[in-house]
Amino acid sequence: MNNFFSNRVIISVWVSTFLNLLKKTLLAAMIFIIPEVNAQSAKRLEKLFEDAGQQFANQSYSSAIDISEKIIEKDPSYLDAWLLLADIYQEINNPEKEISALEKAAGLKDIPLVWLRLGNALLSIGKYEEALCSYTGYLEKEKIKPERRREVEMRIESCRFAIDALKNAVEFNPQRLSDSVNSSFDEYWPSLNIDNSRLIFTRLVKEPGKLPQEDFYMSEKIGDDWSRARPIDEINTSDNEGAQCLSADGSVLFFTACNRLDGQGSCDIYYSVMTDEGWSDPAPAGPPLNSSSWEAQPSLSSDGRFIYFSSNRPGGRGGKDIWRAEFAGFGANGKMIWKEPVNLGDSINTPGDETSPFVHAGNKNLYFASDYHIGMGKFDLFMSEIIDDSTFSKPVNLGYPINTFNDEQGLFISADGTTAFFSSPRYNPPDIDIYSFRMDESIRPHPATYAQIKVYDEKTLLPVQA
Template sequence: MPAEPACMLKFVIGNKLSSKQKMRKYTVILIFLLSVTYSAVAQKKYSVKSRKAIHYYEMAAQHYRNRDNQQALDKLTKALEVKSNFIEAYLFQADVYHSMKNTELEIHAYLKAIEIDNDYFPRVHFNLGNAYLKLGKYEMAKGKFEEFLSFSKISSRNKAKAMKQIMNCDVALRMIANPVEFNPVNIGKAINTENDEYWPSLTADEEVLIFTRLSARMNDTEVKLEPQEDFWLALKDEDSWRPAQSLSESINTASNEGAQSITADGRYMYFTACGRKDGLGRCDIYYSLREGDQWSKPMNLGPVINSAAWEAQPSISADGRILYFVSNRKSGKGKMDIWKSELLEILPGGKQRWSKPVNLDFNTSNNEMSPFIHASNQYLVIASDGLPGMGGYDLYKLTRKDDQKWSEPVNLGYPINTFADELGLVINASGDKAYFSSDRLEGKGKDIFTFDLPLEHQPPMVSWLKGKVYDVETKDNLYASLQLIDLNSNDTVAKINSDKVNGEYLICLPAGKEYMFSAESEGYLYYSDHFSLMENKEQNKAQELNIGLQKMKLGSEIVLRNVFFDTDSWEILPKSESELYVLYQLLIQNQGFVVEISGHTDHTGSEEHNLKLSENRAKSVCDYLIDKGIHKDRLLFKGYGSSKAIADNRTKEGKALNRRTEFRIVNIKEDQ
């Protein structure tokens, strides 16, 4: 079983190289390690004179170059049986155990070497500190780094590395002394199996979970099993998950697919695939679209996103308009960096055009990995081994500031982070639960777990709106464009399309703002609604809304729910701009339409006053459109006061619905 999933960390040695290429690359790496660690060996100067011991030592080096670690260890054992004070053999042992990731025995070998001569190879103290750090023995690690710094002849570069590790030890010890609440729960046997499950992706309503599973398949040419990464899907029934199913034969192939991210509605999936014929590099990013129950054939995102380098671990924003991903392209700041790109357009045939990726400010000279952008679009989680932490990869949060830049990364704390590598954490739209994979908890290999996110690390809450778009007369499902606009800034917060097959949609509603929500479909009048999420979290509930659209014909009418006036005034408020612009665009695109703008009030006040107020409000809307360039002959206005109530005037909610502006098509000039 591999130490890390293929689509996550194989960049270390290169993905999908031929066996000969891999052999050459390993040989170069191992020779380099030997030359760095044992400069004395390279010069043929040994601390012992026994030819027999030296012979065994050099045989071990040959086995090591041939990637036969066990034979190398056997020969080193024989060398030490001949000369128990052969310090180079212990150092070599430590290096072999390091490559085998056997940290306990690596430490034992280092300690034996130090027993023989504490000053022989100063670097051993730094290496030993790193080994202790891998096991979370921070006090012992710090002591070794400090001892390494006590030597006079060490390079400024190594001195800086040791000081950084001391800082990490101090940070880790402080976090251990002040742990955050962390009670992970295994997500259950419907998803977790004897295989490794990891990299969960969740829809905003938490009813669909897509994850990567690492299993084994028979090699086509040899009688042996090889690791196989594929996507699996689980659906929720109330509070429990149904047994997971393989996602789609059009996506899962004999190659490795993994590290996926889905939009809030679960319709677009972006993922990493390695070794495909249409790939531009070792690993590329692809996307697939779900219509109904069918996933489209994956499409490579192309040369703007993908390159000859390694691109992987995408994270897509809730509405699919912003993509974060990882790459080791040469123009980056570190070894692995996180990049951001924006969707410019979707071309005929489904091909997507993305903006030139931007390297993000928080990247370090080391590695930043596994980005996750929360549905609020205001909160980002990353993994980094270049920031102060517990050792290895730690998870950090960043929040978007008023100037739209990201804050400084904040460590999520212990025991969410440990001395092990933490990668691939996601957070639900509500912001209170996190999902991640781990093999350090009770489970079978890597399993997916969930836990309540500590309050201090929760992102802004995001509610959601979902339903179906349909023809109000025929009840047929409709393909529609839906968007959410911040009424105060006039910014488009989200823009999505409904499912072409079933008309379904899901759009996220970040808390703390007022929104115009609209739905448009060709040949139909648009639908407009208003959502105010300015109140507390408990009142910002997810909602279901089925939208019936009217065909554009004589007599069709809609309520302009986002045209606002001050109390007892007909002056249009600035936050009405978004709604009025959509109406203006409708009239520009349909030059034959003649429309009536009507004003309506609740029953508060006299009938005469309400008629005058409603008429002036309707006239204000017409004046706005005339100022924009719509000919006055196409616009009529009328006030109805409280005579056409659509709700109960005895309630606050009913009165609000009755205070409205509408428009109705009263004529269609065919010659336009």
């Protein structure tokens, strides 16, 4: 018995010793194996991330997204992959997915710049209260330069303005113009003469096998409707024409054309005159109105004295500014002469972009678009009073729902100030059509009065062409 129990004890001790030794051996092996496996996995993920970054640099966005998602599938805490996804979605204009990626990144690490980007993305889709929280959080988290702080503070002001504007909507009930004007193509940038009897607009014609083509079309008012719009063949070319305005009497068309041989460079302003034979051959407005910089989107005052336009020429306040030039008569060659353009100054222009000026027929109100003044986001429409011919009041945002978190540009308002015309894709996306709406009284211009006079030749009794 004693030997039996003694042997059992010896075996038990041996087995216990063997098992302990085996555990130690395995543990020692794992200590060396696990780091090696983790290091190999990290290197594979790092290589994948490099591949994703290269695809992004090559603008192969789908491949970059696929690779980034593979990385996240293997390691959901891979911060750089989430940030890369946010960059990709920002580049391809998918703010919803950009926001999702940024929120994941913010949950992994408290990075101030992520909060700033999150605010920008939320503002871009009209989530004003959430954007306000992100911007406020960013200012609290990081000491930033005064210029950046002011920029973020302005976006906070825009969020607060938008939240209030949504609660205090202005009158806005747009009516689509008939199919005599609108078509299956895009129509935009409506321009009318002072009595609203002649409408000229830009149509983007898309035909199979051809590049999209911007051309001018004209329609005349017949009762309560418009005539079938016809192309202005005397002005249209194989190039693009657009961003036009009509003189008050409808006899002169100013417009924008780019990279033409007779231009000054980039985009320039041209004009054509209505004669008994039709529209004259377009002529460049010439220097100093045109320059080697970008000049576009002209608007002529009803008295013909000033032409307003947008330009990125040197001497401005930001990217694109609004300028105006005074008409100085006609030269010996019959061409128009303009004085040196003048920048409208700090009341109107900002470090951002100001575009699509429209001077109302009363010459007392200027409407324009800006992506910097306090607004709903992106480009909003604003109104300023022309106080003493050269002083402009602080711009007033036209409010919601005229302005939204999308881009709003290009507005024409009737002489009496009650009716506005604009174009938008918001009601029948993605098609852009021309609409009219009744102006809210709070944002109407001073009404303009005008008289239509016909002059006849004393001998022939025939009307004289202006």
